[in-house]
Amino acid sequence: MAETPLSRAEPPPASTIGAFGWLHRNLFSSPFNIALTVLASYLLYLTIPPLLHWALLDATWSGDSREACQANGGACWVFIRVNFEQFMYGFYPEAQRWRVNTALLLLILGAAPLFVRAMPNKLKVRWGLGLLLIYPLVAFVLFKGGLFGLRIVDTSRWGGLLLTLIIAGVGMTAALPLGVLLALGRRSQMPAIQALCTIFIELWRGVPLITVLFMSSVMLPLFLPAGVNFDKLLRALIGVTLFQSAYMAEVVRGGLQAIPKGQFEAAAALGLGYWKTMALIVLPQALKLVIPGIVNTFIALFKDTSLVLIIGLFDLMNIVHNATTNPAWLGFSTEGYAFAAAVYWLFCFSMSRYSQNLEKRLYTGHKR
Amino acid sequence: MNEPSSVPLSEQEMIRMEKVHKWYGTFHVLKDINLTVRKGERIVVCGPSGSGKSTAIRCINRLEEFQRGRIVVDGQELSSDVKQVEQIRREVGMVFQHFNLFPHLTVLENCTLAPTWVRKLPRRQAEDIAMRYLERVKIPEQAGKYPGQLSGGQQQRVAIARSLCMNPKIMLFDEPTSALDPEMIKEVLETMVTLAEDGMTMICVTHEMGFAKTVAHRVIFMDGGEIIEENEPEEFFTHPQSDRTKLFLSQILHN
Numbered sequence A: 001m002a003e004t005p006l007s008r009a010e011p012p013p014a015s016t017i018g019a020f021g022w023l024h025r026n027l028f029s030s031p032f033n034i035a036l037t038v039l040a041s042y043l044l045y046l047t048i049p050p051l052l053h054w055a056l057l058d059a060t061w062s063g064d065s066r067e068a069c070q071a072n073g074g075a076c077w078v079f080i081r082v083n084f085e086q087f088m089y090g091f092y093p094e095a096q097r098w099r100v101n102t103a104l105l106l107l108i109l110g111a112a113p114l115f116v117r118a119m120p121n122k123l124k125v126r127w128g129l130g131l132l133l134i135y136p137l138v139a140f141v142l143f144k145g146g147l148f149g150l151r152i153v154d155t156s157r158w159g160g161l162l163l164t165l166i167i168a169g170v171g172m173t174a175a176l177p178l179g180v181l182l183a184l185g186r187r188s189q190m191p192a193i194q195a196l197c198t199i200f201i202e203l204w205r206g207v208p209l210i211t212v213l214f215m216s217s218v219m220l221p222l223f224l225p226a227g228v229n230f231d232k233l234l235r236a237l238i239g240v241t242l243f244q245s246a247y248m249a250e251v252v253r254g255g256l257q258a259i260p261k262g263q264f265e266a267a268a269a270l271g272l273g274y275w276k277t278m279a280l281i282v283l284p285q286a287l288k289l290v291i292p293g294i295v296n297t298f299i300a301l302f303k304d305t306s307l308v309l310i311i312g313l314f315d316l317m318n319i320v321h322n323a324t325t326n327p328a329w330l331g332f333s334t335e336g337y338a339f340a341a342a343v344y345w346l347f348c349f350s351m352s353r354y355s356q357n358l359e360k361r362l363y364t365g366h367k368r
Numbered sequence B: 001m002n003e004p005s006s007v008p009l010s011e012q013e014m015i016r017m018e019k020v021h022k023w024y025g026t027f028h029v030l031k032d033i034n035l036t037v038r039k040g041e042r043i044v045v046c047g048p049s050g051s052g053k054s055t056a057i058r059c060i061n062r063l064e065e066f067q068r069g070r071i072v073v074d075g076q077e078l079s080s081d082v083k084q085v086e087q088i089r090r091e092v093g094m095v096f097q098h099f100n101l102f103p104h105l106t107v108l109e110n111c112t113l114a115p116t117w118v119r120k121l122p123r124r125q126a127e128d129i130a131m132r133y134l135e136r137v138k139i140p141e142q143a144g145k146y147p148g149q150l151s152g153g154q155q156q157r158v159a160i161a162r163s164l165c166m167n168p169k170i171m172l173f174d175e176p177t178s179a180l181d182p183e184m185i186k187e188v189l190e191t192m193v194t195l196a197e198d199g200m201t202m203i204c205v206t207h208e209m210g211f212a213k214t215v216a217h218r219v220i221f222m223d224g225g226e227i228i229e230e231n232e233p234e235e236f237f238t239h240p241q242s243d244r245t246k247l248f249l250s251q252i253l254h255n
Ligand SMILES: Nc1ncnc2c1ncn2[C@@H]1O[C@H](COP(=O)(O)OP(=O)(O)O)[C@@H](O)[C@H]1O
Pocket: B024, B027, B029, B047, B048, B049, B050, B051, B052, B053, B054, B055, B056
């Protein structure tokens, strides 16, 4: 065969590579795109500079009373600084706050191994389950006291970010397993179990959380015999958990439905029973598939905790709201709510990033 | 392919299907299936698509229920008792057309899962056994990979190894090579031939007639949910009795 000269590799046209290429492709590829780009730039020009001025450039950071803020036109972050401890702990007695800090430290230390890459997944699962069993007890004893000479701190004094994290944490760790069981139940071959789970899910999904909380707090005592008094926080926890588990169940069910029939058959053919098939074959795959949905539910749950203000619990949102009505600090609600929003965002965004990271690490390339 | 040794078959029955009927709704999918398989016997089942071959062998490990008749596997009659069904499934390995490996587990974990959780073997021992079978299907070097990283032929060989790790008395194959590219069919068939040489009791649904000729003791032809014809491979291919068998054979031999 005669040798044909290979055509020389040429560089791509300048308009398709580098920063210029990116701009061209993404912002100026058509007249419509150009118009959008111009419009968006104009809107950013209108909003960003004033925001920067208010939040940073003209803001007041130091001082300890509202007078310090009179001079500048911007945000008064002094309000946040002065109330910061309250925003974190609520009305938890100052002298006892070390207990909360200790619990937080224990959580960080306990959870740290889960973030060590080198640790094998199986060990992580075991460690995580152990933590889930032990930590809530330890934290509860620390928060509530009454044992080991710790002073009792009533749950009505728990508040701020602490309370938000307690409700969210309990809600998440309880709603996920409950949701898994409900999802399995809804797909069960046994008609009674299936009906029960379906009714439960549809009932809780059909009412707003705010009604659930209101009922648990105001209506439930009407049905209970006089003298029986449920802790208000406990009622909120149960309400939030049951409500979110119904959502979780539907997310998990979506994952279960995506598992091919062949997986069930292969497991059955090997002699695995129902629970082992679910625990070892189906759920690991199904849950991995629906990580985005699970995290979505977690994020919704985290933000929904703010609704407990309806039953008079002082979570982060309510405690901020409460501080803005303090006569000494009237007129700084913008700063307060901006702070609360930033804290909520920080937690939700972290969850979102963590889940993306998790998805990447659990990917085993099976979409072949 | 080399001829498997022709040791005289023992008289022990491993599988007996008696007058088995099955319906999907009102659709009569299995009609009076009678089949006896002795220990060490190798049966090839063939027939047109939709004739009920898969359904028939899936009744043996009760992946499918049947409404009439009876099936005895290794001396135990199939019932709807869950524990007993699980017990029988431990003794009956199955290889599927689409492999059905567990994608979230490595090849080694695929092979050790059932031995550790069902047979309750210590992990070490299960891993030793798994490696032995992975060597036998000639892919020990892939043990740490995930199924998604393997070729179809390799996946099917892992699936065979996975079944063998349970040390089954019977192996069922449901068209193990029909989802594979031609160049991979050979490697899977070779694996099955070595299995046959070791005296495994096998029922294979397959259209690989070369395999049937060298390995099978009997070939069964199914059509429309019935066993139409049953014979030794030599006779089956050279002197098919029914017209439907003749038609079927002419079709697959022309492709
Ligand atoms: N789950 C099912 N429900 C209803 N009909 C089915 C089902 N599975 C298989 N069938 C039908 O039963 C017949 C036999 O199927 P199958 O045993 O898979 O045939 P083969 O394996 O010989 O191709 C086919 O007509 C098929 O459409």
